[in-house]
Amino acid sequence: MYESGKEPLCVSSLPVSLSSASFLHAAKHGRRKGIRAFFVFRYVPSCTGRRLMNTVDEKLHAIRHSMAHVMAEAVLKKFPDAHIAIGPAIQDGFYYDFDLPRNLTPDDLEDITESMKEIIKRGSAFEKRVISRQEAKELFKDQKFKLELIDELPETEEISIYSQDGFTDLCRGPHVESLNKLNLQSFKLLSVAGAYWRGDEKRPMLQRIYGTAWTNPKDLRLHLDHLAEMEKRDHRRLGKELDLFSLHEEAGPGLVYWHPKGARIRHEIEKFWKEEHFANGYELLNTPHVGKSWLWETSGHLDFYADGMYPEMVMDKANYYAKPMNCPFHIMIYKNAKHSYRELPFRWAELGTVYRYEKSGTLHGLMRVRGFTQDDAHIFCTPGQVEDEILEVLRFSLYMLTSFGFKDIQAYLSTRPEKAVGEPAQWKLAEASLKKAIEAEGLDYDIDEGGGAFYGPKIDLKVKDAIGRSWQLSTIQFDFNEPERFDMTFVDSDGKEKRPYMVHRALLGSLERFFGVLIEHYAGAFPVWLAPVQVAMIPVAENFNAYAKDVAGALKKAGIRVLVDDSDDRMNAKIRNAQNDKIPYMLICGEREQSAASVSVRRRFEKENETMNVDAFVSFIKGKIERKELV
RNA sequence: GCCCUUGUAGCUCAGUCGGUAGAGCACAUCCAUGGUAAGGAUGGGGUCAUCGGUUCAAAUCCGAUCGAGGGCUCCA
Numbered sequence: 001m002y003e004s005g006k007e008p009l010c011v012s013s014l015p016v017s018l019s020s021a022s023f024l025h026a027a028k029h030g031r032r033k034g035i036r037a038f039f040v041f042r043y044v045p046s047c048t049g050r051r052l053m054n055t056v057d058e059k060l061h062a063i064r065h066s067m068a069h070v071m072a073e074a075v076l077k078k079f080p081d082a083h084i085a086i087g088p089a090i091q092d093g094f095y096y097d098f099d100l101p102r103n104l105t106p107d108d109l110e111d112i113t114e115s116m117k118e119i120i121k122r123g124s125a126f127e128k129r130v131i132s133r134q135e136a137k138e139l140f141k142d143q144k145f146k147l148e149l150i151d152e153l154p155e156t157e158e159i160s161i162y163s164q165d166g167f168t169d170l171c172r173g174p175h176v177e178s179l180n181k182l183n184l185q186s187f188k189l190l191s192v193a194g195a196y197w198r199g200d201e202k203r204p205m206l207q208r209i210y211g212t213a214w215t216n217p218k219d220l221r222l223h224l225d226h227l228a229e230m231e232k233r234d235h236r237r238l239g240k241e242l243d244l245f246s247l248h249e250e251a252g253p254g255l256v257y258w259h260p261k262g263a264r265i266r267h268e269i270e271k272f273w274k275e276e277h278f279a280n281g282y283e284l285l286n287t288p289h290v291g292k293s294w295l296w297e298t299s300g301h302l303d304f305y306a307d308g309m310y311p312e313m314v315m316d317k318a319n320y321y322a323k324p325m326n327c328p329f330h331i332m333i334y335k336n337a338k339h340s341y342r343e344l345p346f347r348w349a350e351l352g353t354v355y356r357y358e359k360s361g362t363l364h365g366l367m368r369v370r371g372f373t374q375d376d377a378h379i380f381c382t383p384g385q386v387e388d389e390i391l392e393v394l395r396f397s398l399y400m401l402t403s404f405g406f407k408d409i410q411a412y413l414s415t416r417p418e419k420a421v422g423e424p425a426q427w428k429l430a431e432a433s434l435k436k437a438i439e440a441e442g443l444d445y446d447i448d449e450g451g452g453a454f455y456g457p458k459i460d461l462k463v464k465d466a467i468g469r470s471w472q473l474s475t476i477q478f479d480f481n482e483p484e485r486f487d488m489t490f491v492d493s494d495g496k497e498k499r500p501y502m503v504h505r506a507l508l509g510s511l512e513r514f515f516g517v518l519i520e521h522y523a524g525a526f527p528v529w530l531a532p533v534q535v536a537m538i539p540v541a542e543n544f545n546a547y548a549k550d551v552a553g554a555l556k557k558a559g560i561r562v563l564v565d566d567s568d569d570r571m572n573a574k575i576r577n578a579q580n581d582k583i584p585y586m587l588i589c590g591e592r593e594q595s596a597a598s599v600s601v602r603r604r605f606e607k608e609n610e611t612m613n614v615d616a617f618v619s620f621i622k623g624k625i626e627r628k629e630l631v
Numbered sequence: 632g633c634c635c636u637u638g639u640a641g642c643u644c645a646g647u648c649g650g651u652a653g654a655g656c657a658c659a660u661c662c663a664u665g666g667u668a669a670g671g672a673u674g675g676g677g678u679c680a681u682c683g684g685u686u687c688a689a690a691u692c693c694g695a696u697c698g699a700g701g702g703c704u705c706c707a
Contacts, residue, residue, distance in 0.1 A: 090705060097704090103635065149707045159707085170707045193702035194634030201703075205634045208702070236700095240642075249680085249698040359632050361703085541664040569669085576668040590666060602667060609667065 058174075060215065064089035066126060066164075066175045067116075067187055067213040068096045073167035074115035075100075075209070078108070084169070085145040085197060085206055092223060093212035097195055099145070100207055109189045109209070120182045124165040126175040130158055136170065145197065146170050186220040187213035229467055235519035236365040242524050242581065244532075245366065245515075254363045254370030256512050261532035264561070265518075266511060268530050270351060272403070273375060273508070280396050282347040282377060287329035289353060293319040298485055299328040308356050326352035327479070327504060330378045331486045339490045344500065345381035345389055351511065352376045366516030373511040379503040382490065386501050387433040390476065393505050394437040397461055397474040400507045403628060404518065405527060406463035410470070411438045411445035413459050414452040421455055422480025430478040430501070431457045455481035465521040473514065476505045525582040525604060529625045535562040536578040540571045540590035547594045551587065551614055558618045560625075579604065584631045585621065603631045 068087035071094075076082055079100050087096030131139070133150065136159045140146035149170060153159060162171045164179060176182065188211060195208040214220045231237070239245045244262035247255065258266055274284065293312065296302045301309065305324060312319040323329065330348055339346075353373045362368050381389050401409055413434055416427045434457055438445045452458055456478030462470045479502045482488075489497040508514040518526070528534050535555055537548040545566045555562040565574045571588065578586045587599040588609070599617055602609040612620065624631065 086704075086707065088705070088707090105636095146707075153707070157707095161707095172707060191701060192635070195703045196633075197704085198706090199704035201633055205703080207635075210702085247699095253698070360698090361632065361634095363699090538667085540666050543664070568663085570663090570665050571667070572665085573669050574667095579668060586667085588667065592666085600667080607667070 060213075061089045062174050062176050063182060063215060064094040064213045065171075065173075066179075066182060067211060068094040069126075069162065069164060069167065069169055069171070069175070070116050070119050070179070070182065071112065071189070071209060071211060072096050072098075072169060073119055073165060074112045076167065077115055078111060083143055083145055086149075087169075093190070093210060095195075095208050095210045097197070097206040097208045099204060104192045104207055104209070109192065112209070113189050116187075117184050119165050120179045120184055122165055123178060123180045125178040126162055126164045128160055128162050128173060128175075130160050133159060136161070139168065140170060183214075183216060185217040186215065187211060188220060188224070226467065230469075230520075233467070233520045233523045234365075235367075235516040238519050238524040239366070244519070247365075252370070253360065254358060254368070256366060256369055256371065262515070264532040265526065265530050266515065269508075269511065269514070273351070273400075276396075276400065276403075277349045277377075280347075280392070282349045285330060285333060285348050285350040287326060287333070287350060287352065288323075289355075290320045290322050291328065293321065295328045295332075296321055299325075299331075299482060300485055301325070301328075308358075310355050310357055322355040323352075324354050324356045326350055326354065326374060326376045327378060327482060328486070331482060331488060334380055334488060335486060339380075339500075341382050341490055341492045344490060345379055345385050347377060347379050347389075349375070349377035366512045366519075369510075369512050372513065374506050375508045375511060375514075377505050379505065380488070380490075380500045381503075382492070382498075383429060383501060386429060387436060389503065390433040391437040391440055393476055393503065394441055394459065397476070397505070397507050398441060398443075401461065401463055401473060404508075405521065405628075405630075406465070406473075408464040409443065410462050410464075411443040411459055412448060412462065413438060413445055413457070414448040415450060415457050416452055417450045417454060419454055420452070420480075421484065426480055426501075427457060430480075434459050434476070434478075453477065455479050463517075465517065466523070469520075471517045473509045473517070474505070474507050475509070476503060478503055525630075526584075527628055527630045528584040528621065529628050531561070531582075531584050533561050533563050533581065533583050534621065534625075535560055535585045535587055536574075536581075536583045537562060537564040538571060538574045538578065538586050538588045539564070539566065540588060542566075542568070544589050544591070544594055548587075548589050551589065551599060554614055555618065555621075558622065560618070560621060575602070584624075587617070605631075 065088065068089065072084050072087055075096070075098055076084065079098075081101060083099040085097035085099070087094065133153075136150050137147060139161070140150065150159065159170070160172060161168050162173060162175055163169075164175075190210045190212055193208050193210065194205050197203040197206055212220065212223055214223060239262070242261065243259050244265070245259055246257045247253065248257060277284065290313070293302065296309075301324065302321075309324050310322045312321055314320075329352075330350070333348070334346065351373050353371065355371045358368060358370050363370070379389050379393065398409060413431075415431050416424075420427070438459065458475060458477035460472050460476075461474035462472045464470055483499050483502045488500055488502070490500050492498045518530075526532075535552075537552050539545045539548040545564070548564045548566070552562045552564045565578065567574065569577070575586060575588075582604060584604050586602040586604075588602060589599055593599050593611070596611075596613070598611050598613045600609050600611050601617060
């Protein structure tokens with residue numbers, strides 16, 4: 001199985017169609033650093049950028065691009081010898097890359113900000129001028145990066161420059177008409193980071209300053225609040241605070257340790273996952289974690305994916321590899337016997353733990369790790385079964401995602417690239433079935449023409465979380481490569497051996513990453529069915545500890561996860577602790593409750609409480625769990 | 632991998648000009664027995680990431696290593 005959004009082949013080799021450029025960008029960057037790419041669609045629900053470009057966006061774009069120029073002017077003022085590179089408007093802001101004599105510090109950003117404000121106050125116009133190539137080269141003779149850009153501009157391209165306040169930049173525009181259009185109070189420089197010239201690691205490393213800019217201070221405020229909210233929800237922070245998981249540098253970066261509370265959540269996820277798979281006609285497999293090189297030579301991984309694999313282990317003169325994917329193992333099971341068309345389809349699923357070498361700089365909490373468990377499955381079927389199988393898989397994916405509280409789902413269909421294995425007719429059937437399934441489910445979707453992997457077309461599903469960020473979770477991918485390489489066959493009704501269709505699919509992606517997404521989606525306050533502790537018993541004083549334990553016993557008997565806070569904290573402190581642990585229900589008990597065999601129910605994040613008798617509470621919470629409600 | 636930033640108690644962080652460490656939370660013990668977001672006292676806990684260098688003296692200055700964080704062409 002190829003992990004969501006992570007084909008082993010280099011994505012940059014894929015042809016990019018205009019309509020899908022931003023999507024591909026997201027995919028490409030998702031590969032580099034876990035989460036960032038998934039913010040790309042933040043403010044453009046169920047649609048990619050271009051289509052939504054309206055006047056507001058264009059205006060913002062011009063403001064941000066102009067801000068970048070102003071920043072470049074300010075930087076040049078501070079460092080007259082600086083070489084300036086490029087400074088585009090981006091999602092939510094802008095950046096500019098510089099080659100500077102020394103490294104920038106946060107103090108420099110303040111300086112530059114002040115300097116920018118002065119420049120803006122002067123209110124000069126943005127003036128565009130079209131010049132000849134010769135003039136341009138003369139004008140930028142001291143700016144090596146600009147010269148390089150000029151040299152690369154096609155002959156037919158008009159060369160334009162924009163000037164404001166004495167600063168001139170090679171630029172295609174457009175810009176705001178004058179600095180008066182920029183608001184002093186609605187921009188902020190955010191960070192400085194390294195970036196290669198033209199993103200090429202063989203070229204010089206430049207310093208990039210990121211900033212954000214808006215039309216008015218209120219929007220800036222909203223954006224900064226949003227950033228703060230993201231920080232509050234950061235799964236690495238919450239994972240620590242709630243004692244869910246850890247990573248240990250001394251034991252190996254990128255390898256996840258699930259603590260009791262985290263593992264409890266994982267258990268609930270797995271339990272649900274397994275039950276639903278059985279209910280949906282799947283069988284479960286368990287396969288080894290390592291395999292001899294023969295397996296990976298046959299699958300082709302050692303040819304095209306060796307860089308992503310852990311190095312070999314030598315034993316009995318054979319090379320073994322930790323598995324980066326589960327598919328070859330599932331194929332071994334398939335090939336263990338001869339199969340008739342009557343047996344198909346096979347739907348074989350495994351929570352398969354795989355290991356991949358990810359560059360150290362790309363590791364990121366749970367989102368980007370070196371060992372993870374895929375909720376993998378492979379479907380082997382006849383050509384006639386493809387359509388139903390795909391429809392079924394997509395329906396199942398949506399069911400799973402919505403069960404975890406993701407209601408806003410978008411689909412992305414990627415079709416045949418120029419270089420591809422498999423017969424065109426196969427591709428056609430596969431693509432048609434994917435498209436049909438998406439339409440049958442009434443999903444919003446985008447097509448990335450030619451954006452599929454070389455081995456087959458696919459559907460990726462992205463969900464939006466509680467604060468509007470997109471995360472790619474599910475993927476459904478045809479594979480025309482491996483059945484060929486492993487010479488998989490089935491005997492058809494005409495007695496002839498034929499190639500089965502093979503579909504990889506992951507619904508949640510990887511359990512680690514999915515857990516990270518869940519943490520951020522719920523901000524650590526899991527719905528009651530997933531919460532590691534569902535109920536905290538809070539006796540108001542030591543005298544009522546025994547009653548609290550009685551009630552807890554009854555709850556445990558009903559299968560509810562409950563703890564009794566019999567510490568010598570005061571009740572207020574116990575409430576606070578339970579609240580901070582984001583436990584869905586607090587049951588406070590004292591004299592009143594004890595004498596009435598009841599509990600005072602306080603819901604997480606709510607002040608009001610209601611009194612119920614114990615039996616009533618049990619059926620109440622069981623209903624919540626059954627319906628997968630928040631609290 | 633590369634660039635920048637960074638690594639002090641379980642966690643969050645102070646630590647001035649180099650003079651062998653401090654707070655809050657957490658933890659332990661004791662007092663207090665409390666009605667819907669922190670009761671009080673006392674105490675234990677650190678080879679200042681690791682290795683090396685400079686110095687009479689290094690958490691502090693320098694170098695290397697290992698982590699972690701922010702980034703690494705949304706085309707001038």
